Amino acid sequence: MRVLYVLLTYLLAPVVIAMEGWKALWNPEYRGRLGQRLGFVAPQPQPGSLWLHAVSVGEVQAAAGLIRALKLRFPGVPVVVTTVTPTGAQRARALFGETVRHCYLPYDLPGAVRRFLDGVQPRVAIILETEIWPTLYNALGRRRIPLVIASARLSTRSVGRYRRMASLFRETLSHGILIGVSRYARIDDTDRAECAVVVADAWQGRGIATELMRSLGAAAWDRGIRTLEGSTLAENQRIHKWARRLGLEPIAALRGSAVAALDPLEELLLGPAVTLPRALDDAGCELPEVEVLELHEAFAAQVLAVLKLLEDDEFCRDRLGRERAVGRVDRERLNAWGGSLSVGHPFGATGARLITTCCHRMQAEKARFGAVAACAAGAIGIGLVFEAM
Numbered sequence: 001m002r003v004l005y006v007l008l009t010y011l012l013a014p015v016v017i018a019m020e021g022w023k024a025l026w027n028p029e030y031r032g033r034l035g036q037r038l039g040f041v042a043p044q045p046q047p048g049s050l051w052l053h054a055v056s057v058g059e060v061q062a063a064a065g066l067i068r069a070l071k072l073r074f075p076g077v078p079v080v081v082t083t084v085t086p087t088g089a090q091r092a093r094a095l096f097g098e099t100v101r102h103c104y105l106p107y108d109l110p111g112a113v114r115r116f117l118d119g120v121q122p123r124v125a126i127i128l129e130t131e132i133w134p135t136l137y138n139a140l141g142r143r144r145i146p147l148v149i150a151s152a153r154l155s156t157r158s159v160g161r162y163r164r165m166a167s168l169f170r171e172t173l174s175h176g177i178l179i180g181v182s183r184y185a186r187i188d189d190t191d192r193a194e195c196a197v198v199v200a201d202a203w204q205g206r207g208i209a210t211e212l213m214r215s216l217g218a219a220a221w222d223r224g225i226r227t228l229e230g231s232t233l234a235e236n237q238r239i240h241k242w243a244r245r246l247g248l249e250p251i252a253a254l255r256g257s258a259v260a261a262l263d264p265l266e267e268l269l270l271g272p273a274v275t276l277p278r279a280l281d282d283a284g285c286e287l288p289e290v291e292v293l294e295l296h297e298a299f300a301a302q303v304l305a306v307l308k309l310l311e312d313d314e315f316c317r318d319r320l321g322r323e324r325a326v327g328r329v330d331r332e333r334l335n336a337w338g339g340s341l342s343v344g345h346p347f348g349a350t351g352a353r354l355i356t357t358c359c360h361r362m363q364a365e366k367a368r369f370g371a372v373a374a375c376a377a378g379a380i381g382i383g384l385v386f387e388a389m
Contacts, residue, residue, distance in 0.1 A: 001168040005134050009109055016107065029086035036104040039115030045101045049078040051122035053105055056088040059128040064095050066126075066150070066348050071099065080120055108133040117143065126150055134168060150348055252359040252370070256283025256385035264379035269302045271381015272373035273309035274319065277326045279371065279383030287327040290385070291367035294358040295329075296350060296374035297340040306373075337361060350374060355384065362388050 020037065024030040035042075050070055054060040060083060070079060081092050082105040092102045103120075106112035113136050125140055125147045132149075140147045258278035262271055272295055280287060287310075297303050307329050309315045316322040337343070337357055345353045354372045362370040372384040 002134055002138065005168055006110060009107070009135070013107065013109060027086070029090075033086070033104050037107050037112070038109075039106040039112035039119070041103050041116060041119035044119045045080050046078045047121035048123045049080045049101070049120060050074065050124055050126070051080045051082070051120060052126045052128070053082045053131065054088060054092075054128045055083060055105075055131060056085040057091045059083075060088050060091045060095065063128050067096065067100065080122065106136075108135045110135055110139075113139045117145075124148070250389050251363050252386040253389050254384060255369075255387045256280060256285075256383075258282060258383045260381045262379040262381060268378055269298050269375045270306060270309065271375040271379065272296070272383065273306045273315070273381075275381040275383030276310070276371060276373040277316070277320055277322065277383075279373070279385045280326070283369070283385035283387075285369055285385065287329070290369045290371045291333055292336075292358055292361045292365060292370035293329060293334050294354045294361075294370070294372045295334060295339065296345070296354060296372075297335070298375055300341065302375070303339075350376070351382070355386075359386060362386065 017034065020030065020034050024034070052063055052067060052070075054063045060081070063081075067079060067081065070077075079100040081096070081100050081102050083089050083092060083102070084105055089102055089104070092100065106116040117139055122145060125145055127147065127149045137147060256279045258275040258281075260271055260274045260278070262268075262274065267274075280290070295303060295306065310326040311328050313325045316325045320326075340350070340353075343353075343357075351372075351374065354374060358370045358372050361367070366388075368388050370386045370388075372382075372386070374382050376382065
């Protein structure tokens with residue numbers, strides 16, 4: 001199937017290049033970029049860069065925080081940002097100036113991809129949103145360059161398209177790629193949010209890429225997590241069927257959830273104290289029933305403050321409208337495999353790390369209920385309750 005894809009891209013290449021030239025006649029921003037689309041990168045960046053691809057303006061803007069975090073975490077390591085559109089390039093220059101190297105993504109042709117990778121020599125590739133390029137991904141796999149598809153999105157319609165070309169995408173995604181997927185679907189005329197963490201093949205990283213992904217344990221995972229809010233038995237069976245098509249085994253279902261926005265001056269980082277009780281109520285269970293609890297640690301004092309508030313009658317009555325305190329968290333059940341301070345949490349994927357740890361702990365400890373609570377962006381909180389499947 002990939003051979004047919006490559007032949008088709010070669011057949012279409014003259015048309016695409018002609019369109020590029022036509023655009024350059026009317027838009028100066030398109031001039032001078034054809035060489036880069038064909039893989040010629042000059043001057044070449046320093047080898048061993050962190051490469052992030054964001055197709056256009058929105059993706060570049062969404063990646064801004066990640067790029068800044070990468071530069072702080074790995075000072076001295078060059079960062080290369082690629083885009084497809086000139087407006088994306090403009091936004092990248094406006095946000096980062098000369099602190100990152102920008103160039104255009106090459107066409108998905110073997111020669112263009114080879115020249116690009118020879119020139120950039122990235123140690124890790126991070127792709128924003130659902131950008132699937134069979135030739136590029138195959139080349140990354142053959143060179144053993146770790147690839148992360150971040151914030152990928154799957155719609156019900158796109159799942160159908162991918163299924164029709166299953167053999168091509170199965171081969172494309174079989175080179176140790178780490179994928180963070182979100183999918184939104186309608187089931188029984190009801191909107192349901194679904195999410196999955198999918199790891200394709202056993203991923204073997206090295207160097208800085210290993211440090212970047214170590215918290216996810218990507219080299220060890222051989223399963224994915226599939227969650228569905230308010231699942232019935234019939235819906236669970238549907239989940240199993242869907243997951244097995246991807247070679248996954250569901251291990252937990254989402255039973256309750258809650259989000260909250262707090263006062264950043266008075267309640268900074270205390271979101272879990274508000275959202276965990278509400279998620280428990282949504283799931284119809286009590287704190288003592290939760291045998292596995294993963295609480296995001298911004299720092300130690302924040303965790304201690306959240307635990308104290310959950311035990312405080314006055315806070316739970318005045319802030320949560322409860323008759324009594326939520327209860328005392330059993331420290332033996334809290335972050336038993338290490339929390340965000342000791343294990344770490346990956347850029348833009350803290351929730352994925354917490355959920356994955358929680359569900360795998362539930363499986364290992366044969367627990368029925370597990371919960372995740374986290375603060376985000378200072379004054380935002382989220383709480384989730386899972387039930388073993």
